Amino acid sequence: MFNTTLIILAVFIIVFLGFAVYDLAVAKKRKQVYRAKSSLTAYLMLLPAVILAFLFILLPILYSLGYAFTDYYLLKPNEINFVWFDNFKDFFEELSTKGTLYNAIKNTLVFVVGVVPLQIGLALLLSLFVNRDGVGSKIFKVCFFAPVVISLSVTSFLWLQILAPGENGLLNALLGIFGIPPHDWLKDPNTAMPCIIILSAWQGCGYQMLIFLSGLSNIRKELYEAASLDGANGWRKFWLVTWPGLRSTFVYIIITVFIGACRILTQPMLMTGYMDHTVTLSYYMYQQGYVYRWVGYSSAVALLMTIFIGAITLIQRRIFREEK
Amino acid sequence: MDKTLSKTLPNFRPKKTPAKKTVKEIIYHVVGIVLSLIFLFPIIYMIATSTKSESAYASSLGSVNMFLPDFANLGTMLDNYKNVLVNYDIWKYALNSFLYAIIVIVLNVIINGLAGYVMAKLVFPGKKLLSFLIIFLIVVPVETSIIPLYSIVKVMLGLKQQMSVIGVILPASISIFNIFLFTQFFEGIPKEYEEAARIDGANTMGVFMKVIMPLSKPIIATVAVFCFIGVWNDYLWPSMILPSADEGAWPLLPIQTALISIQSIEGITTGEIMASLIITSIPIFIIYVVAQKYIVQGFGTAGLKM
Numbered sequence: 001m002f003n004t005t006l007i008i009l010a011v012f013i014i015v016f017l018g019f020a021v022y023d024l025a026v027a028k029k030r031k032q033v034y035r036a037k038s039s040l041t042a043y044l045m046l047l048p049a050v051i052l053a054f055l056f057i058l059l060p061i062l063y064s065l066g067y068a069f070t071d072y073y074l075l076k077p078n079e080i081n082f083v084w085f086d087n088f089k090d091f092f093e094e095l096s097t098k099g100t101l102y103n104a105i106k107n108t109l110v111f112v113v114g115v116v117p118l119q120i121g122l123a124l125l126l127s128l129f130v131n132r133d134g135v136g137s138k139i140f141k142v143c144f145f146a147p148v149v150i151s152l153s154v155t156s157f158l159w160l161q162i163l164a165p166g167e168n169g170l171l172n173a174l175l176g177i178f179g180i181p182p183h184d185w186l187k188d189p190n191t192a193m194p195c196i197i198i199l200s201a202w203q204g205c206g207y208q209m210l211i212f213l214s215g216l217s218n219i220r221k222e223l224y225e226a227a228s229l230d231g232a233n234g235w236r237k238f239w240l241v242t243w244p245g246l247r248s249t250f251v252y253i254i255i256t257v258f259i260g261a262c263r264i265l266t267q268p269m270l271m272t273g274y275m276d277h278t279v280t281l282s283y284y285m286y287q288q289g290y291v292y293r294w295v296g297y298s299s300a301v302a303l304l305m306t307i308f309i310g311a312i313t314l315i316q317r318r319i320f321r322e323e324k
Numbered sequence: 325m326d327k328t329l330s331k332t333l334p335n336f337r338p339k340k341t342p343a344k345k346t347v348k349e350i351i352y353h354v355v356g357i358v359l360s361l362i363f364l365f366p367i368i369y370m371i372a373t374s375t376k377s378e379s380a381y382a383s384s385l386g387s388v389n390m391f392l393p394d395f396a397n398l399g400t401m402l403d404n405y406k407n408v409l410v411n412y413d414i415w416k417y418a419l420n421s422f423l424y425a426i427i428v429i430v431l432n433v434i435i436n437g438l439a440g441y442v443m444a445k446l447v448f449p450g451k452k453l454l455s456f457l458i459i460f461l462i463v464v465p466v467e468t469s470i471i472p473l474y475s476i477v478k479v480m481l482g483l484k485q486q487m488s489v490i491g492v493i494l495p496a497s498i499s500i501f502n503i504f505l506f507t508q509f510f511e512g513i514p515k516e517y518e519e520a521a522r523i524d525g526a527n528t529m530g531v532f533m534k535v536i537m538p539l540s541k542p543i544i545a546t547v548a549v550f551c552f553i554g555v556w557n558d559y560l561w562p563s564m565i566l567p568s569a570d571e572g573a574w575p576l577l578p579i580q581t582a583l584i585s586i587q588s589i590e591g592i593t594t595g596e597i598m599a600s601l602i603i604t605s606i607p608i609f610i611i612y613v614v615a616q617k618y619i620v621q622g623f624g625t626a627g628l629k630m
Contacts, residue, residue, distance in 0.1 A: 023450060023452065034448060034449055039449060042442045045529070046454070048439075049436060049438065050439075056473060057461060059472075059476055060469035060470075077475070129359070143363050147363065150608075151604070151608065153584070157583065162366055176386055265560070266560070286470075302469065
């Protein structure tokens with residue numbers, strides 16, 4: 001591993017020198033001069049950032065690409081063999097057995113399909129609701145934003161108590177008032193993912209609400225006045241003025257929420273552990289790579305996931321651009 | 325224009341009567357209060373429960389008292405907080421997190437600030453490659469490299485436990501996005517400031533420290549706030565890189581990671597769990613209240629990412 005690091009470093013330096021020489025040649029042609037002293041200072045000032053970025057950003061990306069084609073087992077870092085596409089073959093074989101991996105993909109899709117519309121819809125409605133003058137709306141805004149302040153791990157532990165089985169949990173106690181018997185929300189495969197979807201939307205939507213609000217504040221007031229003059233009612237005003245004005249904000253939000261949702265890990269990890277009915281793709285990847293220490297296989301899963309997320313993001317951008 | 329005007333004129337509605345308006349206002353506020361309560365009920369429950377002993381909690385279930393603090397025992401209301409802070413050492417983990425956050429903020433501002441300054445103001449051979457790399461690394465989503473990062477850091481640091489602190493701090497000290505933020509900001513600073521300092525005999529580093537940095541307080545504050553929130557809320561990476569609690573890592577754990585260990589302590593009460601959750605959330609709450617301006621600014625610049 002140390003050797004590959006050195007090779008990558010050498011390649012990086014050679015590529016950099018190549019670009020530098022090219023820059024120098026172009027400068028010479030145009031009769032410009034780089035001052036040696038100023039360039040040296042620039043390199044020195046860049047050095048800490050370049051070293052850290054190389055070690056902790058570039059190298060992991062390159063390694064995760066490379067590991068995906070090896071049988072790297074974390075406890076045997078000196079016996080790495082190149083296995084071509086075996087990891088990907090394993091992936092699809094594992095998928096066809098409908099085991100944990102199949103559930104992981106299913107649960108991730110369920111989560112994404114559930115949380116993206118719910119969270120964005122809630123955020124949009126709330127932002128429209130508080131987008132007016134007055135003390136009341138300001139206080140409401142703070143209330144809707146409050147869950148964002150709580151970290152994901154705190155949210156998970158809090159809802160673990162709310163959804164606790166037996167009569168000790170808040171939700172069961174509340175339902176008990178109406179005579180509904182207690183239920184183990186997180187153990188039941190039918191209710192576990194919906195619960196996680198709801199608590200995630202609750203925690204996150206205040207953030208998107210603020211972004212929508214800043215989008216709303218950029219829409220010119222005259223447009224609304226013009227629409228009123230044209231006799232548009234509230235609903236038509238929304239479709240003719242608000243919606244087109246929010247388009248770029250909306251594209252930004254849908255892509256970021258989608259990517260975030262694909263990566264869901266904290267909530268199932270802290271609330272249920274590694275269970276078939278709540279495991280997600282990120283969690284599967286983490287478990288394979290960190291707990292079972294199959295770094296090679298885990299990297300292959302990561303690579304497939306990155307390709308999938310990248311592809312969907314591109315498609316989303318294309319769709320929304322064309323609609324314009 | 326004439327056409328639309330004539331068409332719309334009959335549509336002019338009479339202004340709303342004051343009574344109608346008041347009714348609308350009341351409905352708006354009632355709906356808002358109901359929605360706010362729905363949003364706040366888990367938080368209210370958390371605060372209320374944190375004041376209760378286990379028996380008080382059990383007896384409050386099923387009545388309104390679930391959402392009210394334990395007014396009956398005013399004297400013991402803060403016992404849970406005292407317990408988790410002193411007996412379960414939460415204050416130590418909070419201190420750890422503070423130290424991690426402060427070190428990361430300082431390193432982050434210096435390292436990424438220097439890089440941002442060079443990218444914004446200096447010319448040197450090879451600059452094009454670096455600008456391209458910065459844009460590339462911002463656009464490509466690479467959250468999935470945490471396992472390779474782990475293997476690199478683990479090999480790099482060896483097996484010494486004390487070294488793992490470096491593994492928590494260093495990877496958090498570099499952020500391509502922060503370099504980008506700094507570059508954007510520095511490009512907006514007029515050349516004249518620098519030139520004036522150079523005439524006075526300052527070198528590049530002197531210009532950076534004495535001229536650029538003092539002018540960049542807003543961007544430094546934004547970066548610092550987001551660094552703090554990031555470090556304070558991170559639990560996954562420290563839990564991977566620091567040795568686990570039973571290996572003697574308790575003195576090193578940051579608060580979120582310690583929270584996981586505290587949950588599984590035998591005999592911990594619901595009230596104590598809630599108190600520890602609240603203590604964990606208070607610093608972030610304060611940050612949001614105090615640094616609101618910079619967070620909103622961060623939102624604005626985050627939009628540039630697209």
